[in-house]
Amino acid sequence: MDKKYKVQVKDLHKSYGSNEVLKGINLNVKPNEVVCMIGPSGSGKSTFLRCINKLEEPNSGHVYVDGYDIADPKVNINKVRQKIGMVFQHFNLFPNMNVLQNVTLAPVELGKMSKDEAKKAAMHYLDIVGLSEKADANPTKLSGGQQQRVAIARALAMKPDVMLFDEPTSALDPEMVGDVLEVMKRLAKEGMTMIVVTHEMGFAKQVADRVVFFHDGDIREQGTPDQIFNHPQHPDTRNFLDKVLNV
Amino acid sequence: MQSNHWKIFLATLTAVLGIVIGWQVIEPQTASADEQTYTFATNNTFEPFEIQDSKGGYSGKNPGIEIEILKKIAKHEHFKYRLKAMSFNGDLQALESGQVDAVIAGMSVTDERKAKYDFSTPYYTDGVVMAVAKDSNIKSMKQLKGKTVSAKSGTSAALYLKKNQKKYGYKIRYFDSSNTMWNDVKTGNTAATFDDGPVLQYGIKTGVPLKIVTKKPIDAQPVAVGYQKGKNLELQKKVNDGIKWLKDTGQLDQIINKYTKGNGTTKTTAADHTILGLLKTNREALLRGLWMTIELTVVGIIFAMIFGVILGVLGVVNNKFANGVSSTLIYIFRGIPMIVLAFFIYMGVPNVIGHKVPLFLAGILTLTFDEGAYIGAIVKGGFESVSQGQWEAARSLGLPYSKALIKVIAPQGFKLMVPSLVNQFIITLKDTSILSAIGVMELTQTGTVIISQNMEGFRMWTIIAVIYIIIITLLTWLSNYVQKRMA
Numbered sequence: 247m248d249k250k251y252k253v254q255v256k257d258l259h260k261s262y263g264s265n266e267v268l269k270g271i272n273l274n275v276k277p278n279e280v281v282c283m284i285g286p287s288g289s290g291k292s293t294f295l296r297c298i299n300k301l302e303e304p305n306s307g308h309v310y311v312d313g314y315d316i317a318d319p320k321v322n323i324n325k326v327r328q329k330i331g332m333v334f335q336h337f338n339l340f341p342n343m344n345v346l347q348n349v350t351l352a353p354v355e356l357g358k359m360s361k362d363e364a365k366k367a368a369m370h371y372l373d374i375v376g377l378s379e380k381a382d383a384n385p386t387k388l389s390g391g392q393q394q395r396v397a398i399a400r401a402l403a404m405k406p407d408v409m410l411f412d413e414p415t416s417a418l419d420p421e422m423v424g425d426v427l428e429v430m431k432r433l434a435k436e437g438m439t440m441i442v443v444t445h446e447m448g449f450a451k452q453v454a455d456r457v458v459f460f461h462d463g464d465i466r467e468q469g470t471p472d473q474i475f476n477h478p479q480h481p482d483t484r485n486f487l488d489k490v491l492n493v
Numbered sequence: 494m495q496s497n498h499w500k501i502f503l504a505t506l507t508a509v510l511g512i513v514i515g516w517q518v519i520e521p522q523t524a525s526a527d528e529q530t531y532t533f534a535t536n537n538t539f540e541p542f543e544i545q546d547s548k549g550g551y552s553g554k555n556p557g558i559e560i561e562i563l564k565k566i567a568k569h570e571h572f573k574y575r576l577k578a579m580s581f582n583g584d585l586q587a588l589e590s591g592q593v594d595a596v597i598a599g600m601s602v603t604d605e606r607k608a609k610y611d612f613s614t615p616y617y618t619d620g621v622v623m624a625v626a627k628d629s630n631i632k633s634m635k636q637l638k639g640k641t642v643s644a645k646s647g648t649s650a651a652l653y654l655k656k657n658q659k660k661y662g663y664k665i666r667y668f669d670s671s672n673t674m675w676n677d678v679k680t681g682n683t684a685a686t687f688d689d690g691p692v693l694q695y696g697i698k699t700g701v702p703l704k705i706v707t708k709k710p711i712d713a714q715p716v717a718v719g720y721q722k723g724k725n726l727e728l729q730k731k732v733n734d735g736i737k738w739l740k741d742t743g744q745l746d747q748i749i750n751k752y753t754k755g756n757g758t759t760k761t762t763a764a765d766h767t768i769l770g771l772l773k774t775n776r777e778a779l780l781r782g783l784w785m786t787i788e789l790t791v792v793g794i795i796f797a798m799i800f801g802v803i804l805g806v807l808g809v810v811n812n813k814f815a816n817g818v819s820s821t822l823i824y825i826f827r828g829i830p831m832i833v834l835a836f837f838i839y840m841g842v843p844n845v846i847g848h849k850v851p852l853f854l855a856g857i858l859t860l861t862f863d864e865g866a867y868i869g870a871i872v873k874g875g876f877e878s879v880s881q882g883q884w885e886a887a888r889s890l891g892l893p894y895s896k897a898l899i900k901v902i903a904p905q906g907f908k909l910m911v912p913s914l915v916n917q918f919i920i921t922l923k924d925t926s927i928l929s930a931i932g933v934m935e936l937t938q939t940g941t942v943i944i945s946q947n948m949e950g951f952r953m954w955t956i957i958a959v960i961y962i963i964i965i966t967l968l969t970w971l972s973n974y975v976q977k978r979m980a
Contacts, residue, residue, distance in 0.1 A: 301885055328891035338886035342904040352890035355900060397886075404890060 620710020805872025
């Protein structure tokens with residue numbers, strides 16, 4: 247494990263039955279780095295992301311987050327997850343709580359903050375995502391874009407070292423996408439380490455430090471946005487970009 | 494922390510069960526220093542020998558032949574006694590294990606029993622008699638050819654009928670309770686019934702419209718107090734002296750006649766048999782039955798919920814063994830008809846554990862397991878229908894499994910479950926009526942008993958049905974209100 251990386255993945259394998267969806271992935275993410283993962287659906291990028299906080303159990307390999315190997319059964323996964331924020335495609339806000347409670351739940355329940363501190367912090371993060379006036383609202387009453395921004399605030403409230411985004415805008419109406427991407431850009435600018443699975447090529451181009459192209463359970467190619475989008479080396483990459491950029 | 498919750502839960506369960514069992518124990522008479530106290534096992538209710546009052550004791554005006562005899566003897570012979578009311582089998586087991594000093598429970602003196610127990614002087618002769626409807630002209634067994642007769646299954650009356658079936662050419666129908674059996678004669682379905690003499694005499698005396706046609710009881714056997722062989726000789730002597738004194742003074746006949754002849758015990762005034770009249774006469778009994786039904790429902794639902802939530806949680810936790818336990822228990826208890834479960838707990842389990850299961854407790858256990866299994870399936874289904882994304886969101890924040898379940902999944906799951914749970918509560922209320930089969934005096938059993946006395950089947954069952962509908966309507970309103978508040 248190299249100390250200069252926030253996240254280090256070594257030879258990660260994952261199969262469902264005989265279907266191998268991750269074929270030995272290696273990836274290092276430096277502090278403050280924004281990594282965007284692109285690729286056709288079914289290429290394994292979401293599964294890879296979910297292996298990082300052990301929502302999926304890897305079959306073999308190592309995932310180090312802040313020095314902890316999540317594949318090690320002795321490591322308390324709940325502790326490591328507190329350092330990894332995750333944002334889902336379908337937001338997954340808790341409908342049995344209002345917006346504020348969604349954000350304060352984990353910090354309070356896990357003893358990170360007192361109720362008052364958590365409330366203050368929550369208001370701060372809701373302000374960052376532009377939704378402080380919705381603190382008392384029921385999440386089901388919000389638009390998709392608003393829900394996703396609350397979900398980001400909820401993840402941020404745990405003060406994570408790294409944020410995982412799993413296709414955060416795929417379930418949104420087009421006019422909602424911008425607001426969410428705006429928030430993510432702001433996070434990137436403020437130095438948050440981020441791993442983003444996305445179909446928003448514009449976002450990847452503009453914000454990513456590095457773009458990783460997944461194909462068939464493997465990383466085919468990676469590099470700066472300029473390298474990947476303007477000078478793709480691998481035919482699979484060119485093929486994919488042709489399809490998504492020329493619609 | 495998991496195991497701590499368990500401990501608290503178990504402690505609560507034990508405490509509540511303790512209270513429930515506590516209710517069932519009959520309060521002992523206070524003993525003075527100089528008088529010896531003996532423990533007598535007796536029947537819960539075996540009319541006319543033992544007749545429990547509304548509180549399950551024998552302090553009423555008409556506690557039954559044997560209780561009155563015992564009371565008089567104890568006073569005359571200067572000893573104190575304590576009563577333990579159980580099933581007859583329980584009585585014998587308690588005697589054999591030395592938990593009680595004597596059994597006074599309409600116990601017939603047979604040769605087999607004589608080899609095993611000591612007996613007092615008999616104070617009564619019990620035998621099977623034949624009864625027909627009041628307006629029937631059947632007088633002897635010779636007139637029964639081709640007709641249907643009845644007896645309670647397993648009794649000496651049933652054996653007698655079986656033995657003589659060829660000779661008289663009748664068909665036999667077996668019943669479980671005297672009341673339904675007698676009613677069947679009244680409605681004309683069966684031509685004659687064969688039952689214990691004193692039981693029938695007492696029934697007729699309290700209003701059953703039958704008449705006894707046998708002059709002498711068939712298979713007559715003396716009834717006496719039983720003791721462990723060679724034990725409690727001092728008590729044996731006192732009881733025999735007392736019986737002799739009762740006989741000599743004519744008090745024994747007085748007591749027996751009070752319950753079997755004339756009309757001394759119950760006022761058989763020209764009763765008002767309109768629905769209103771029936772309600773008025775039976776108000777107290779019906780209220781008591783209703784109260785028992787409500788008590789069973791409420792206590793039953795509480796324990797069924799506890800059991801069901803445990804089953805439901807075991808069904809969803811991330812542990813194959815726990816999942817297996819949950820689905821097996823749900824499978825078993827949903828697969829057993831509730832009446833079989835009730836019989837198993839009330840009459841099967843005591844054979845294994847060596848002492849009786851109190852009636853109320855047996856009822857509650859039956860409801861807990863049966864309704865709990867259904868609630869378990871509902872809870873499990875409710876948790877499972879909360880989307881996987883909720884689990885993932887909660888766990889990805891670092892919440893441990895238990896916190897994710899309690900704070901995020903359970904509240905959403907319970908909301909989904911409410912309609913099914915309310916439905917199950919209503920079913921539970923109705924299912925309490927099944928417990929009448931083991932003799933719990935809830936609303937349905939109350940109805941059976943009242944009808945055995947006044948033979949007003951149509952009107953009484955109408956009353957009982959309406960009472961059920963009223964409380965179920967109230968329960969439905971209440972739950973709708975709660976659901977609206979929750980939404």
